[in-house]
Amino acid sequence: MRLIVQKFGGTSVANQERRNMVVNKIDAAKKKDYFPIVVVSAIGRSGDPYATDTLINFVKSIGVEPNPREKDLLMSCGEVISCVMLANTLKKMGYECKVFTGAQAGIITDDNYGDAEVLKVEPDNILECVEKNVIPIIAGFQGVTEDGNITTLGRGGSDVTAAIIGEAINAEIVEIYTDVDGVMTADPAIVQDARVMETVFYNEIFQMAEYGAKVIHPRAVEIAMRSNMPLLIKSTLTDNNGTLITNYDKSRRYRQDKDENVITAIAQIGNRSQFKIKFDGSANQYEKDTILFNLIAAEKISIDMINIYPDVKMFIVDGVNESKLISILKAQGYNFQVIPNCTKVTIIGNKMRGMPGVMAKMVEGLSECNIEILQTSDSHTTISCLIKSESTNAAVNALHKKFDLGRNKL
Structure with a gap:
């Protein structure tokens, strides 16, 4: 049956x-x-x-x-x-x-x-x-x-x-x-x-x-x-x-994909806060990656878009955790900057794996609308850009158009 x-x-x-x-x-x-x-x-x-x-x-x-x-x-x-x-x-x-x-x-x-x-x-x-x-x-x-x-x-x-x-x-x-x-x-x-x-x-x-x-x-x-x-x-x-x-299992009798676009869709998640923490001696013995990230983990704060350099650590958190994280960093004397009210905009596409030029096209699409990119992250099938939330609608529309995802393409 x-x-x-x-x-x-x-x-x-x-x-x-x-x-x-x-x-x-x-x-x-x-x-x-x-x-x-x-x-x-x-x-x-x-x-x-x-x-x-x-x-x-x-x-x-x-x-x-x-x-x-x-x-x-x-x-x-x-x-x-x-x-x-x-x-x-x-x-x-x-x-x-x-x-x-x-x-x-x-x-x-x-x-x-x-x-x-x-x-x-x-x-x-x-x-x-x-x-x-x-x-x-x-x-x-x-x-x-x-x-x-x-x-x-x-x-x-x-x-x-x-x-x-x-x-x-x-x-x-x-x-x-x-x-x-x-x-x-x-x-x-x-x-x-x-x-x-x-x-x-x-x-x-x-x-x-x-x-x-x-x-x-x-x-x-x-x-x-x-x-x-x-x-x-x-x-x-x-x-x-x-x-x-x-999974496009050919043994199943369902519709097959006819869309050759490299990018499938665009998603966004708002209310992100970007933290940039400088290791310049201000926090003395606390300026170790393991100590910093264990302090954050102990408070059950999830971090994303993580970039680690010898003298700077950058990541984003949900805006609801912004004030809690500020208190933690201040208590240990860290030198840090916060940019609140950010949005993470992501292009998604299984076919972008190994495809050159996708990031360039994304950057170009945002640049054409004078939208500043605060940070980026990527995987085999996604590229994310962090932007100011006030530019969210403009960014999503620009990328949707740049990657030719609209109805009129059909």
Whole structure:
């Protein structure tokens, strides 16, 4: 039997009209001879009656923060409500279905409440439903510890649920439904002619998520990549083809890449602060790389875009950690400079590996708009430039145009 996992986000189940659209997607899968296993997120977004953030704020209104275990219990409720609402909609349309919590679906996790790691999946209940021609409706974003405590998988965790279940039952494909038509070449709120990509490599989509694009949970991509399971990002609201995330396994009968661009997409992540620390004797015995970086690590501050020279150390941190890091450096007497309000803009493309001239083209595109580059970093498939945040929109548009990623190229 051809198994398909269909995951529907919070906006896809926000009201009855949307839930009816979800039923149409499930029905369409059945008509293509797939058996659907459905994963659902909590209804709506913050402010909506049953959204996860709404439930959290409801409890916080008492004036006491719930402990992590009880907070996970609370946060798991939103997905259960979504599941029951969707199940009743499906039953009204004549389908047999059965609702499962993450625990009932066999998702076993560690006890890191709020961001639990899946240890294993025991899919017996799901497969029993398939054998009986009953559609499983599974609450995303949650699991259970081996001693029975409910856990949640972190923001975007329903994507992880869909991927891990797909892997456990050997699904042919996992469809992720949202309110956009697929993965875009850039943020459409910034770039008007950003377009939906037909196909993307796993490592490219992982880089996009890692470098700021709100596409899909990186852990879901890791799971799909290790099991060579295609992911398809689609819209609940349209019948457009969406974006296929794959390794381009020629044995699978899916769309193949026709785009010869070296660069696939552009992502950006803001609110970064650049630190430049000078080793000029000001901090005396503290001016050793090991001491400096261990001090930062001890405060659980993550650093990025790291450049180390004998007399200067440069890196960026999330802006939320800026004041904490300033206090640490001042306490030890370091001589340092900070540039706040920066954005890391990244071009991504699997085909840039070993391709000369990509950096030159990126620098040229930013230079043509008089955008100063504060720092750079790169890998085989990415090049990042740090710029002032006030230039973010101009930079992303300039690079999108420079690398010919717009709709009109097609």
